[in-house]
Every structure is written in structure tokens, then in C-alpha cells.
Amino acid sequence: MHGEFSLGELAVRFGLGLNGDADLRVSRVATLSHAASGSLSFLANPRYRKQMAVTRATAVLVGPEHAADCPVAALIDPNPYLAYARIADLLYPRDPPAAGIHPSAVVSGSARLAASVSIGPLAVIEDDVDIGERVFVGPGCVVQRGAQVGADSHLMSRVNVCAGVRIGRRCILHAGAVVGADGFGFAPDAGSWVKVPQVGSVQIGDDVEIGANTTIDRGAIDDTVIEQGVKLDNQIQVGHNVTIGAHTAIAGCVGISGSTTIGRRCMIGGGVGIAGHLTIADDVVVTGCSLVSASIRQAGSYSSGMPAVETRLWRRMVAHLRRLDSKER
Amino acid sequence: MHGEFSLGELAVRFGLGLNGDADLRVSRVATLSHAASGSLSFLANPRYRKQMAVTRATAVLVGPEHAADCPVAALIDPNPYLAYARIADLLYPRDPPAAGIHPSAVVSGSARLAASVSIGPLAVIEDDVDIGERVFVGPGCVVQRGAQVGADSHLMSRVNVCAGVRIGRRCILHAGAVVGADGFGFAPDAGSWVKVPQVGSVQIGDDVEIGANTTIDRGAIDDTVIEQGVKLDNQIQVGHNVTIGAHTAIAGCVGISGSTTIGRRCMIGGGVGIAGHLTIADDVVVTGCSLVSASIRQAGSYSSGMPAVETRLWRRMVAHLRRLDSKER
Amino acid sequence: MHGEFSLGELAVRFGLGLNGDADLRVSRVATLSHAASGSLSFLANPRYRKQMAVTRATAVLVGPEHAADCPVAALIDPNPYLAYARIADLLYPRDPPAAGIHPSAVVSGSARLAASVSIGPLAVIEDDVDIGERVFVGPGCVVQRGAQVGADSHLMSRVNVCAGVRIGRRCILHAGAVVGADGFGFAPDAGSWVKVPQVGSVQIGDDVEIGANTTIDRGAIDDTVIEQGVKLDNQIQVGHNVTIGAHTAIAGCVGISGSTTIGRRCMIGGGVGIAGHLTIADDVVVTGCSLVSASIRQAGSYSSGMPAVETRLWRRMVAHLRRLDSKER
Numbered sequence: 001m002h003g004e005f006s007l008g009e010l011a012v013r014f015g016l017g018l019n020g021d022a023d024l025r026v027s028r029v030a031t032l033s034h035a036a037s038g039s040l041s042f043l044a045n046p047r048y049r050k051q052m053a054v055t056r057a058t059a060v061l062v063g064p065e066h067a068a069d070c071p072v073a074a075l076i077d078p079n080p081y082l083a084y085a086r087i088a089d090l091l092y093p094r095d096p097p098a099a100g101i102h103p104s105a106v107v108s109g110s111a112r113l114a115a116s117v118s119i120g121p122l123a124v125i126e127d128d129v130d131i132g133e134r135v136f137v138g139p140g141c142v143v144q145r146g147a148q149v150g151a152d153s154h155l156m157s158r159v160n161v162c163a164g165v166r167i168g169r170r171c172i173l174h175a176g177a178v179v180g181a182d183g184f185g186f187a188p189d190a191g192s193w194v195k196v197p198q199v200g201s202v203q204i205g206d207d208v209e210i211g212a213n214t215t216i217d218r219g220a221i222d223d224t225v226i227e228q229g230v231k232l233d234n235q236i237q238v239g240h241n242v243t244i245g246a247h248t249a250i251a252g253c254v255g256i257s258g259s260t261t262i263g264r265r266c267m268i269g270g271g272v273g274i275a276g277h278l279t280i281a282d283d284v285v286v287t288g289c290s291l292v293s294a295s296i297r298q299a300g301s302y303s304s305g306m307p308a309v310e311t312r313l314w315r316r317m318v319a320h321l322r323r324l325d326s327k328e329r
Numbered sequence: 330m331h332g333e334f335s336l337g338e339l340a341v342r343f344g345l346g347l348n349g350d351a352d353l354r355v356s357r358v359a360t361l362s363h364a365a366s367g368s369l370s371f372l373a374n375p376r377y378r379k380q381m382a383v384t385r386a387t388a389v390l391v392g393p394e395h396a397a398d399c400p401v402a403a404l405i406d407p408n409p410y411l412a413y414a415r416i417a418d419l420l421y422p423r424d425p426p427a428a429g430i431h432p433s434a435v436v437s438g439s440a441r442l443a444a445s446v447s448i449g450p451l452a453v454i455e456d457d458v459d460i461g462e463r464v465f466v467g468p469g470c471v472v473q474r475g476a477q478v479g480a481d482s483h484l485m486s487r488v489n490v491c492a493g494v495r496i497g498r499r500c501i502l503h504a505g506a507v508v509g510a511d512g513f514g515f516a517p518d519a520g521s522w523v524k525v526p527q528v529g530s531v532q533i534g535d536d537v538e539i540g541a542n543t544t545i546d547r548g549a550i551d552d553t554v555i556e557q558g559v560k561l562d563n564q565i566q567v568g569h570n571v572t573i574g575a576h577t578a579i580a581g582c583v584g585i586s587g588s589t590t591i592g593r594r595c596m597i598g599g600g601v602g603i604a605g606h607l608t609i610a611d612d613v614v615v616t617g618c619s620l621v622s623a624s625i626r627q628a629g630s631y632s633s634g635m636p637a638v639e640t641r642l643w644r645r646m647v648a649h650l651r652r653l654d655s656k657e658r
Numbered sequence: 659m660h661g662e663f664s665l666g667e668l669a670v671r672f673g674l675g676l677n678g679d680a681d682l683r684v685s686r687v688a689t690l691s692h693a694a695s696g697s698l699s700f701l702a703n704p705r706y707r708k709q710m711a712v713t714r715a716t717a718v719l720v721g722p723e724h725a726a727d728c729p730v731a732a733l734i735d736p737n738p739y740l741a742y743a744r745i746a747d748l749l750y751p752r753d754p755p756a757a758g759i760h761p762s763a764v765v766s767g768s769a770r771l772a773a774s775v776s777i778g779p780l781a782v783i784e785d786d787v788d789i790g791e792r793v794f795v796g797p798g799c800v801v802q803r804g805a806q807v808g809a810d811s812h813l814m815s816r817v818n819v820c821a822g823v824r825i826g827r828r829c830i831l832h833a834g835a836v837v838g839a840d841g842f843g844f845a846p847d848a849g850s851w852v853k854v855p856q857v858g859s860v861q862i863g864d865d866v867e868i869g870a871n872t873t874i875d876r877g878a879i880d881d882t883v884i885e886q887g888v889k890l891d892n893q894i895q896v897g898h899n900v901t902i903g904a905h906t907a908i909a910g911c912v913g914i915s916g917s918t919t920i921g922r923r924c925m926i927g928g929g930v931g932i933a934g935h936l937t938i939a940d941d942v943v944v945t946g947c948s949l950v951s952a953s954i955r956q957a958g959s960y961s962s963g964m965p966a967v968e969t970r971l972w973r974r975m976v977a978h979l980r981r982l983d984s985k986e987r
Contacts, residue, residue: 027346029857031879047935062972069399082845092855101719105762106433106450106468109487110670121782124450124468139764139782139800140816142468142486142504152747154841158818160469160487160504173854174801174839175818176871178467180744181485181541184562184580187411191594192558192576196414199358199422208854212818212873213893215541215563221360229850232840233541234873235583235895237564237599247419247850250896251842253913255564255582255599257617265849270895270913271949273582273600273634273828275616277376288915289931289949290637291618305931307647308948311959313654315703318964320416320653324978325971377892401942406877413901435779435797453797464877470817471797471833487800489816489833489870510814510832510870513891513909516740521887521905524830524867525743528687540906542834543868544892548690564871566893566910566928584893584911584928586946588810602911602929602947606705619966620929620947636976642983 001026003091007073013090014083017064020073026058029088043070044081061087080284097136105137114151115176132169147180150206162218168206168228176213179204182272183217183224183240183258196220198240203230211236211252220258233270245282269305332420333469336388336402339369341534342419343412347391351404355387358417369420372399373410390416426465434466443480461498476509479535491547497535497557507540508533510585512546512553512569526550529571534558540565540581549587574611598634661685661749665731671748672741675722677730680776684716687746698749701728702739706905755794762764763795780983790827805838808864820876825865826886835872837862841875841882841898841916854878856898863887869910878916891928903940927963 005013008022031046035057042061043052052060052070059073061080077083096119101107107125114133119125124142132151137143140158148162150169155161159173162180173179174278185196200219205228210216216224216238225243226232233252238244242256245264254268257276260270266280271287274280286292288303289305296302308314334342336352336514353354359368361377364386369389372381377483381389388402389407406412418575426447433450440458448454449468458472461480476490479498484490488502489531494514502508514525529548534557543551547565554572555561562581562600567573574593578587583597586605591597595609598617603609608624615621618634625631637643663671688697690706695713700719701710710718710728717731735741742847743980755776759765764937765783772791777783782800790809795801798816805819806821809815813819817831823845831837843854858877863886866934868874874896876884883901884890891910900914903922912926915934920926924938927946937953944950947963966972 020878029879030817034880045935054974063379079845079847080851081854082847085843085845087850088855089853089855090840092857102764106431118976122780124449126468137801139508139784140469140487140798144468144486157820158469158836160817162486162504162832174874175820175836176505176542176834178487178541178563181563182501182541184560186538186560186578186655187408187414187415189408189411192536193560193578194411194414194417196410196725199415207850210842212836212875213542213834213871215505217563221358222363231842231844233895234836234875235564235871236841239564239581243588248843249851251915252897253582253911255550257580257599270915270933275599275617277374285640286637287640288933288951293617293620293634293636296637302637303640303643304637304674305949305951306635306942306964307951308954308960308962309651310945311945311961312653314453314961316654317650320462321650321975321979322967322971324653324982327976437761451780453795469798469816473797473815485941487798487816491815505834505871506894507816507833507870510892511830513869513889515867515889515907516737518737520741521865522889522907523740523743524747525739525748528746528750542871542893544834546892550687551692556969564893568910572823579673582911586909586928591947593805604946606703613967614971617965620963622963622965624945625966631966632969632972634966635964635965638980642980645981645983650979651659 001095005087005090007075010087011075014077014086016061016083017076018074019067019070019076020059024058026091028091030057032057032060040075040084040087042084043081044084066101094259096134100132120157126163138175144180162202165204165218166201166202167204168208170207171204172209172214174214177210177217178213179210181215182216183220183259185220185240200224200241204225205246208232214221214238217258221227227264239276251288271305287289332422334419336404339416343404344414344528345390345412346396346405346407347403348399348405353387353402355378357420357422358413359386361386361389369413370418371409371413373413381484384630418607426462428463437487441616449486450504455492467504473509491531494547496533496534497537499536500533501538503539503541503543503563506539507542508539509547510544512549513586514569529553529570531555534575537561543567556593557558567607601632615633622640661751663745663748665733668745668748669733672733672735672744674741675725675726675734676721676732677734678717678730681729682716684749686749687742688715690718698733698739698745700742702742754792757792760902778815784821791858796833802838806822820860822859823862823876824859825862826866828865829862832870832872832892833867835868836871836873837868838876840872841878843878843898843916858882858899860884863904866890872896875916885922897934909946929963 004027011018018043024148026040032051032055041057047189068159081092101119102121110129111129111239116122120139128317130148136154138157144163153171160178165180182198186193217240227246229247237255241259243261250268251270263282271289283299285301287303333356340347352604356370357566361380362385370386430448431450434452436454437456444464455474459477464467465483467486473492489507494509497620511527515522540563543565547607556575560578566584568587570588577595579597589607589622592611600618603621612628616632664683670674671798684698690713709746742872753841759777759901760779765779766785778797786807793810796815802821806962811829811930823838840856844851869892873893875898885904887905889907895913899917901919906924908926918936921923921940929947932950941957943959945961
């Protein structure tokens with residue numbers, strides 16, 4: 001089920017440098033410390049350099065600066081992690097899912113399904129849904145009234161695409177993701193809340209990946225927009241009318257409040273909270289567990305995650321901070 | 330599918346002031362910046378005032394203080410967002426779901442279902458469940474043994490109501506919500522953990538809304554209680570034996586530890602963490618990403634969310650805070 | 659459906675001290691404040707001592723230090739909460755689920771199911787899955803290609819075990835949990851991202867409990883590992899190639915970034931964020947809402963959760979902290 005390739009073939013195919021025997025063959029990937037003969041490993045994070053020194057991999061993908069240190073054959077590329085991603089994809093080809101509709105799936109007669117779609121067991125496809133070529137809809141997925149899923153997208157399992165949502169091409173949605181539930185909109189009325197109808201939808205661009213149990217709310221009036229190439233990790237919450245710019249990557253457990261616009265190519269660390277109605281520029285990095293409470297107009301790195309220290313020391317630090325206030329008053 | 334109404338009709342029906350031609354008609358809502366002819370927009374947040382100046386909406390709902398600035402017809406109310414919510418509900422009527430049980434649903438013979446219920450495809454209704462009039466149970470929902478769902482409630486899709494849970498009337502539960510899974514209760518026993526049976530349940534009052542992938546644990550002994558009119562956003566975690574008072578609204582990604590009691594009409598910002606065994610008074614506001622680690626006895630606004638700054642500045646701020654401790658010792 | 663036992667029987671069976679009439683009988687558990695005759699309660703947290711003084715329970719489980727204060731019969735153990743857990747388990751026996759496969763479940767012909775398994779309605783069991791004796795697979799669960807579930811484990815409902823994942827014996831997975839979705843791995847390529855195949859899997863040891871809507875990603879190359887006896891609350895995110903040591907307990911809403919190793923018997927509070935590629939020693943406690951951004955080499959308690967104060971005071975505290983920087987420059 002795996003492919004097997006010689007280092008020479010890989011070097012030619014991916015334009016890599018090679019130190020070592022071009023006839024050596026690899027059939028799988030491995031970490032530096034767990035590699036055995038026949039494995040290809042890589043060094044992307046210098047903190048694993050010591051492990052390279054004793055690796056049993058047949059070959060290691062390295063940057064040119066580490067090629068001389070590699071004790072086994074080296075495939076050399078300035079971006080070894082990218083080269084690794086491409087070779088791993090070659091070594092572990094995913095079988096295209098067989099076309100067809102599982103007999104236990106519930107598919108509306110008014111849904112338009114391309115001939116090559118694969119609809120898994122116990123999936124639900126409601127009225128007027130439109131599903132493109134080679135789309136995979138896994139077990140237990142629900143695609144609701146009028147939603148669209150672009151060609152070559154994968155809804156892995158138990159994914160919920162709500163009414164009217166539009167998913168681009170080559171997207172991957174992982175288990176438990178919910179796209180298009182109502183946004184959190186209520187108008188105060190004398191101590192109670194009146195629901196504000198959420199009449200917008202969600203637009204997901206091409207090549208977007210959405211992690212397990214991540215939720216993206218439909219817009220209140222206009223749509224929530226996730227542009228092409230955005231990568232969202234697990235358990236992220238995206239509020240109504242948020243826009244996330246192309247190729248932005250967001251780590252797990254981030255919450256983004258309504259009507260905020262995030263630029264392109266941003267990187268948002270895990271656990272970050274972003275307030276509503278803000279604008280964040282392109283190429284902004286926010287480190288983990290920060291709170292973004294005001295717009296960020298300039299590219300750069302931003303933080304407010306407080307590093308944990310011993311609890312006794314932390315209690316004193318908090319007390320000092322409070323005391324600063326008493327002193328100045 | 331949308332309604333269409335004249336401004337005069339709307340003014341009479343909702344008791345609004347009107348500047349402009351009472352015969353103008355609107356059939357949909359729009360944001361100020363994306364409105365076209367035939368649209369009704371609103372101004373609730375003053376930061377969007379500039380957009381009102383150039384809107385192409387047929388009419389705008391405004392507070393009296395902004396009526397003079399409105400370049401098109403104005404419907405006037407002291408609470409324009411509330412008026413908007415009500416008019417949007419009128420313009421976008423939701424069809425009541427057709428009564429009936431989808432043939433693919435699995436419904437226990439001992440479940441009591443009102444004649445007007447709508448049970449979607451691949452839903453599961455277990456033994457002794459009780460479901461009231463006009464309840465909608467969407468595709469893939471699971472309602473477990475002995476649970477009750479009050480009249481006019483909507484379980485949107487893939488909602489999980491666990492055994493014995495009681496849901497009030499007119500509630501809305503969004504996709505992936507889980508109500509009544511076991512609380513996190515373990516007794517330490519010489520380095521390992523013994524599970525504490527979670528024998529309580531969950532009571533959800535009337536008019537409660539529960540967001541996508543939000544989880545509410547069943548009580549350890551007594552019940553977890555969500556009082557009437559509470560609004561919970563997505564991805565909230567409510568621990569066992571928490572009580573949330575009537576009409577409290579909680580934004581996304583909040584975690585509430587076990588046995589804490591939150592008062593009425595509180596507003597809890599996104600990403601807040603609340604420790605266990607606390608009491609929080611009525612009418613408390615907690616701003617986003619704060620940690621509530623002690624009871625709050627008085628109404629008011631509370632915070633500890635640290636605003637992000639440039640990473641270099643942030644590192645210095647953390648170092649200064651640590652240095653305060655060395656200085657004082 | 660409940661058992662009923664005399665205090666004498668319970669004292670003998672669990673090796674407890676007894677103050678009071680050995681013939682008194684209890685048939686259910688109750689909190690101190692809501693107990694009625696026939697109930698057994700317990701005092702584990704001293705903050706509930708006042709409630710013991712007025713309890714109507716028939717008996718209370720207490721530590722020896724509180725036995726004299728107990729106004730009703732007392733069962734006495736140095737660890738009353740542990741004794742409570744065991745007695746509650748006796749009083750509320752769970753019926754073993756009836757063996758069998760619900761006719762609406764979709765079970766692959768190549769799956770190996772022990773004779774005593776219970777597969778609920780609308781569950782999906784894919785090819786080459788291996789399910790041990792007395793395993794319960796609840797409604798709407800999905801167990802994917804090649805996954806293994808050890809004897810006596812319970813997948814409560816709508817649980818998703820992805821391809822190739824191995825679950826130990828006596829595990830409990832709650833609703834909406836996702837084990838084995840792809841990790842968040844992308845290589846940067848000139849402003850966009852290339853997916854890195856996630857070819858590892860997940861190994862879950864024996865006696866692990868996994869909360870509702872918690873997600874555990876499959877490894878990028880090696881496996882993600884959750885050792886025996888680990889207890890995970892709801893809405894936790896565990897990144898790829900994380901290892902969590904035996905008997906560690908983690909509260910709700912924690913996020914753990916990829917390739918971090920957490921020791922044994924750790925206790926991680928709610929809302930904590932843990933950065934990637936770190937090592938955390940055995941017996942570490944991290945209090946709620948802290949950010950662990952560096953490895954922790956020594957057992958002990960660590961914190962950085964900032965306690966909420968009045969918003970006005972908090973704003974001044976933040977301003978003082980920023981001013982420290984200007985002063986020193």
C-alpha cells in the first residue's frame with residue numbers, strides 16, 4: 001500500500017540535492033529517533049539535531065546548513081519540511097474513495113450530486129444541495145438545504161454543513177465541524193433577550209481545512225467569509241460576519257468574536273481570544289493565549305500570554321501588580 | 330418567500346417614529362454598506378455611523394439621536410436593534426417544519442411524541458422520551474432514555490440530549506450541543522482515579538438557546554440547572570451542578586467549573602474561565618478572557634483579560650513584573 | 659432500580675468506621691443540603707461543613723476529623739470522597755447493555771465483533787475494525803477502518819474513533835469526542851500552506867475517560883499516546899504526537915499543542931494552554947487558565963491565571979504595568 005522510491009528518483013522528482021547512494025530506497029517516513037532501515041526522516045526543527053546524530057533512517061531531508069552533520073544519506077532542500085510534506089504524500093497515497101451512495105444515506109431527490117461523488121453510510125443530504133465532482137461525504141455527515149460543496153472536497157465524518165453554506169473546492173472538513181449554525185445575536189429587551197434572525201450564510205474558499213469540532217457561525221445579515229487557503233485547527237469558534245483572509249493559519253481553541261476582519265497570511269497561536277468588530281492587518285502573528293482587544297494596523301508579532309511560574313511566585317507577582325495601584329493613588 | 334411591508338405598516342405595527350415616505354416598501358434586511366433599494370438597515374453601534382451617510386438602503390432603523398443624520402427614510406426607536414430583530418423576524422418567517430417522523434429515524438415504541446412533532450432523518454429517540462407539541466428534532470439528533478423536550482423547542486441537527494435531561498419550551502439547541510454527559514468527577518485513590526457516578530441530571534428552562542458544540546454536564550448528585558431565557562454561545566463548557574440564572578448571556582469558549590452559581594442577567598464575555606464552587610451575583614459583567622477565581626458578591630464589571638501588545642514590549646513587561654518581586658524581597 | 663443497604667453492611671464491605679445505628683438503611687445519595695431520610699451524603703470539602711450541621715441525611719460519610727460534628731449517623735473513612743464513589747457505584751448499578759447489534763447500525767462484514775458487544779442504533783463500524791467483549795457502542799457512533807476498541811469500553815453516543823486508532827479496555831468516551839482526526843500540520847510554501855500527511859495514529863491506554871466534544875489528533879508520524887488511567891474532561895484539544903502520562907487528570911477547555919509530553923499523575927486546571935514541543939515532569943499541578951510556555955522539569959504547582967478584579971481597577975493595573983516599561987527605558 002505504500003510506494004517505494006530510490007533517493008535518486010526523489011532527488012530528481014523534487015529537485016533536491018543528494019549526499020549518498022542514489023540507489024538506496026525508502027518506503028515510509030519516520031521520526032529521527034524511531035526510524036529504521038527503509039525510512040526517510042527529516043530535520044526541520046534544530047532542537048532535534050541530536051537525534052539526527054544517532055538516527056537509523058536510510059536518509060534524512062535536511063537544509064543545506066545541516067547536510068554535513070547528517071550521518072546517513074541526505075536529501076537537501078532549503079525548506080526540508082516542505083519537501084518532506086511532498087514526499088510523504090507520494091509515499092502514502094490516499095485511495096480515492098469509490099464513487100457511489102451508500103444505501104443507508106438519506107439523499108433528497110432535489111439534491112444535485114456529481115456522478116463521481118462518494119456519500120458514506122448514514123449521511124444526510126437535504127433538498128437542493130449541490131455537490132461537485134469527486135466530493136467525499138463521510139459517515140454521519142449532514143449537508144443541509146441548499147448548501148454547496150465544491151469539487152474534490154472531503155467532509156470526513158459527522159461534519160455538519162448548515163443550510164445555504166457554500167464550501168469551495170479541495171476543502172477538508174474534519175469530524176464534528178459545524179459550519180453555518182446561527183450566530184450569537186440577541187437584542188436586549190427589558191431584562192430578557194430577543195433573538196435576532198441570522199439571515200446571512202457562510203462562504204468557504206478553495207483549499208480551506210477546518211479542524212475537528214470547529215464551529216463557524218453564519219452571518220447575521222451579510223455572510224461570514226473564510227478565504228482561500230485558510231487553515232483552521234480544532235475547536236476554533238468563528239463568530240458571525242468574521243472575515244479571515246487568504247492563507248491565514250489559526251491554531252486550536254481560538255475564539256474570534258463577531259464582525260472582526262483578519263488579514264491574509266496571519267498566524268494566530270492556540271487559545272487566542274479576539275474581540276469583535278476589529279480589523280487585523282495582513283501578516284500579523286499573535287502568540288498563544290493572547291487577547292486581541294483592539295485593531296492591529298501593522299504587520300508584526302503581538303502577545304499577551306503570561307508564562308506560568310511557580311504558584312507561590314505568581315501569587316506574589318499578582319500582589320505586586322495590585323500594590324502598584326495603591327502606591328500611585 | 331420574504332414578506333414585503335411599507336414603512337407605514339412597520340411604523341404602526343411596531344410603534345416606531347417615521348421620517349420619510351410611509352409608502353416606501355422593504356422586503357429584506359441589509360447592512361448599511363451593502364444595502365440596495367428595497368432593503369431595511371439599522372444603526373445600533375455608533376462606529377458604523379459613517380456608513381449610514383452613504384447607505385443605499387430604502388430605510389434605516391435609528392435611535393432618535395441619529396434620526397436627523399439619516400440620509401434616507403428613518404424608522405425611529407429608542408432601541409433600534411430590538412426593533413430590527415422584530416422586523417427581521419417578520420420579513421424572514423421560518424416555515425414551521427412539517428409534522429411527521431422521517432422513516433429513517435429510530436424511535437422507541439415507549440417514547441411519547443406529540444402529534445405535531447417533526448422528527449428528522451436518522452434521529453434516534455430512545456425509550457420513555459417525552460417530546461412536546463411542535464418540537465423539531467433535526468437530522469442526526471439523539472434523545473436518550475427518559476429525556477423530555479418541551480413544546481416548540483428546536484434541536485437543530487446532531488444535538489445530543491442525554492438520558493433523563495429535561496429541556497423547557499421554545500428552546501433552541503444548535504448542532505453538536507451535548508446536554509447531560511457525565512460530569513468530571515473522580516476520587517483519588519493512591520495515585521489513580523476512581524470514577525464518581527454522576528447520578529444527577531440537567532434542567533433547562535424555557536426560552537434557552539444553546540450554541541453549537543456547547544457541552545452541559547449532568548449533575549453529580551443534584552441537577553445542573555440552566556434557568557429560563559439563558560443564552561449560551563458556541564463551544565461553552567458548563568460543569569456539573571452549575572446553576573446559571575435567568576436571562577444570563579454567555580459568549581463563546583467560556584468554561585464554568587463545577588458547582589458554581591451564576592446570577593441572573595449576567596453577561597460573560599468570550600473565553601472567560603470561571604473556577605468551581607463560586608457564587609456570582611446578579612447583573613455581573615465579566616469582560617472577555619478574564620479568570621474568575623473568587624466569588625463576586627456585587628453587581629458590576631470585572632476583568633483580567635490582558636490586551637496584546639507588540640511581542641517585544643510584552644516580553645519586557647513580563648520581565649518587569651518578575652523583577653518587582655526580586656526588588657521587594 | 660437502586661440497591662438498599664444498611665450502614666452496618668456498608669461499614670463491613672468498605673472497611674469504614676461507624677458512629678450510629680448499624681441497622682439504618684440508605685438507598686440513594688444526596689447532597690448535604692438536599693438530603694432526605696434514606697439518603698447517604700458526604701463531607702469532602704470543608705466549605706460545606708455548615709450544611710452538615712442541618713442535614714436530614716440518614717448518614718454522612720466523613721473523615722475522622724469531622725465525625726464528632728456529624729449530627730446524624732456517620733460512616734468514617736480518611737478519604738470520604740473515595741468511599742462515597744464506591745458506595746454510589748453500589749447504590750446505582752448500571753445495567754450492562756444488552757448484547758446485540760441494532761438493525762439500523764451499519765457494520766462492515768470485515769469487522770471483528772466479540773459476541774457480547776452492544777452496537778446501538780445508527781452506529782457505523784467500518785472495515786477491519788476490532789471490538790472486544792462487552793463493548794458498548796452507543797447511538798450515532800462512528801468507528802473507522804481498522805480501529806480497535808478494548809473489552810468493556812463504552813462509546814457513549816456520537817463518538818468518532820478515526821481510522822486505525824487503538825482504544826484500551828474499560829475506557830469511557832463521551833458524546834461528540836473525536837479521536838484520531840488529522841493533526842494540524844502544514845509546510846509553508848511561498849505564502850500558502852502544503853498539507854503534511856498525518857500518517858501516525860492514536861493509542862489510548864486502559865481505564866481512560868474522554869469528555870464530551872474533546873478532540874485528540876492522530877500523530878504526524880509516530881502516534882499520539884494517552885497512557886492508562888488518564889482522565890480528560892470536556893472540550894479538550896490534544897495536538898498530534900502529544901504524550902499524556904498515566905493517571906494525569908485534565909480539566910475542561912485545555913489545549914495542548916503538538917509534540918508535548920506531559921508526565922504522570924499531573925493535574926491540569928481548566929482553560930490551561932500548553933505550548934508545543936515541551937516536557938512536563940511527573941506530579942506537576944497547573945492551576946486554571948495558565949499558559950505553559952516552557953518545559954517544567956520539577957514537580958510542583960505552577961500558575962499564571964490572572965484573577966479578575968473590578969474593570970476600572972484592572973485598567974489601571976494594566977496601565978501601571980505598561981508604565982513600568984517606560985520608566986526603565
